[in-house]
Amino acid sequence: SEASHLPTRVDLDSTADGATTEATRTAMHIVVPIRGPDGQAVAGAAFTVRREFAVLGQRMLLLAVAGSVVLLLLLLLAVRWLITTQVLRPLARVERHMKTVQRSGTLALLPGPMSADEIGSLATSFNAMLRQLHDLRQQLESQNFALGKSESATAMLHNVRNALTPVSTILSRASTQTAPVDLALLNRAVAELANDTVAPARREKLAAFVATAVAAEVQDRTDRHRALLVAREAMGQVLEIIGQQQRAVHERxxxxxxxxxxxxxxxxxxxxxxxxxxxxxxxxxxxxxxxxxxxxxxxxxxxxxxxxxxxxxxxxxxxxxxxxxxxxxxxxxxxxxxxxxxxxxxxxxxxxxxxxxxxxxxxxxxxxxxxxxxxxxxxxxxxxxxxxxxx
Missing domain, CATH: 3.30.565.10 (Histidine kinase-like ATPase, C-terminal domain)
Known part of the structure; x- marks a missing residue:
């Protein structure tokens, strides 16, 4: 057998009646008893059998485990690369663009080609939303400009009406206000004063009447002049309001x-x-x-x-x-x-x-x-x- 070709040594110290086996990781040590004439073991034949297939199997198992770990790591790296390139980077690109739009207020579209996956669909929808917002912003600005012009014109008319109210009040008072002295009565008093035959007492009364009438007329003229100054100031304010409105059309x-x-x-x-x-x-x-x-x-x-x-x-x-x-x-x-x-x-x-x-x-x-x-x-x-x- 193959065991007969193995190197064998005689172990005189071994007196065991039966064969003994001691296995290590790389070899198996076997001792077979050598019996004497009386059937008792007097020595032992010891030889060593190498465990090459067991060692090879262990190495193959370790190699398989190591290969599986390396393959799993490579697979994880590949998955990470795919997630980074196909998901995280496109999402980060969309997020950066959204922050840029939020910070600058400019509704710029997301540049670059869009992929055919869900992230690309999200970016396309985002660009469509930005286009709609841009169009709505332009419409709103146009409407605000038109509304501002209309409201400014209406407000100007409202302010002009307020400024013209004193003019209307002053003119209404002037049109309904009667003279402070009856002109016919004043003329008659002056005519009597011109007559030298008027008695001194009568002349004194006529002079006092004429003086009072003249003072009342002067006061009335002063009040009218003051009211006309206020009316002129109100008209000046109306002209300023209109002039300001005209200047506002061309400049801020x-x-x-x-x-x-x-x-x-x-x-x-x-x-x-x-x-x-x-x-x-x-x-x-x-x-x-x-x-x-x-x-x-x-x-x-x-x-x-x-x-x-x-x-x-x-x-x-x-x-x-x-x-x-x-x-x-x-x-x-x-x-x-x-x-x-x-x-x-x-x-x-x-x-x-x-x-x-x-x-x-x-x-x-x-x-x-x-x-x-x-x-x-x-x-x-x-x-x-x-x-x-x-x-």
């Missing part, structure tokens, strides 16, 4: 330092002639310079004075007062216009700034306050209405 109005006290004083004079009621207007005398458009700020204050005059007239007392206070804090100026006219409910304050809203039944709409709020916001200011309630 610029803000410059202006004295708000002077603007208040100018509109306060006009407010006194804004209706049939007697209105007393009080305001500070010291100048207060603010950074604003003088014409627009004058229109805002004029609108507020007109609304205050309407509230006083609606109160039904026949007279009222408007008080203006100015408080300067740091780089801001707070202008408060108070009137003792008819108030409004506290919850109605937000509605007063809505376009077309008005608490007056005879008013066409509430464009005045709506325009004033937008004008103040354009000049980096605010407008607020407060009231303790109706009455």
């Amino acid at each position: 109005p610029e803000m410059s330092p202006c004295d708000v006290t002077d603007i208040i004083a100018r509109n306060a004079t006009i407010a006194r002639y804004s209706g049939s009621v007697s209105i007393a207007v009080g305001f500070p005398a010291q100048p207060c310079h603010v950074l604003a458009s003088r014409i627009i700020l004058s229109q805002v204050i004029g609108n507020l004075f007109a609304n205050a005059a309407d509230a006083i007239a609606a109160h039904g007392t026949g007279s009222g007062s408007i008080r203006v206070t100015i408080e300067q804090t740091d780089d801001m100026a707070q202008i408060v216009i108070r009137d003792d006219g008819e108030g409004f409910a506290a919850g109605a304050a937000p509605n007063l700034f809505q376009r077309g809203y008005s608490t007056r039944q005879h008013k066409v709409g509430g464009l005045g306050l709506h325009w004033c709020a937008n004008a103040m916001q354009a000049m980096q200011g605010t407008l607020r209405l407060d009231s303790a309630g109706p009455g």
Whole structure:
């Protein structure tokens, strides 16, 4: 047998009755007893058999495990590469473009060719959405421009109407006002004074009458002249409003330092002639310079004075007062216009700034306050209405 060709040595120390086997990882050591005449083991024949197939099997098993691990790692790397190139990078590209659009506000399309998978479909849908948003933005800008022009023209007419109200009031008063002295009676008194036969007592009375008549006529002329000056100032403001509107068509109005006290004083004079009621207007005398458009700020204050005059007239007392206070804090100026006219409910304050809203039944709409709020916001200011309630 193959065992007879193996190198064998005699182990005299082995006296075991049976064969013994000792296996290691690479070989198997076998000891076979050598019996004497009496049948007892006197020595042992020891030889070693190499376990080549077992070692080869173990190596093949280790090689298979190592190959499987390496193959699994390569497969994981390939899957990672596919996920990175086919999913993560396209998604990161879309995300970066969305952040760019959000940061810049420019609705630019996602550049580059689109793949035919789900990510490419998402990018195509994203570009379609950007196109729709771009078209809607252009339509909205066009509509806002047209609406702004229409609203600006309507607001200009509203402001012109407010500025022309004192002119209408002054002309109405002038057309219905009678002469302070009967001209025929004055002529007769002058004729009597020219007669030398008039008694001294009579002459003294006639002279006093003529002097009083002349003084009344002079006072009437002075009042008419003062009213005409106010009317001329109101007409000048109308021309400024129209001129400002014409300039605004071609250029954006610029803000410059202006004295708000002077603007208040100018509109306060006009407010006194804004209706049939007697209105007393009080305001500070010291100048207060603010950074604003003088014409627009004058229109805002004029609108507020007109609304205050309407509230006083609606109160039904026949007279009222408007008080203006100015408080300067740091780089801001707070202008408060108070009137003792008819108030409004506290919850109605937000509605007063809505376009077309008005608490007056005879008013066409509430464009005045709506325009004033937008004008103040354009000049980096605010407008607020407060009231303790109706009455």
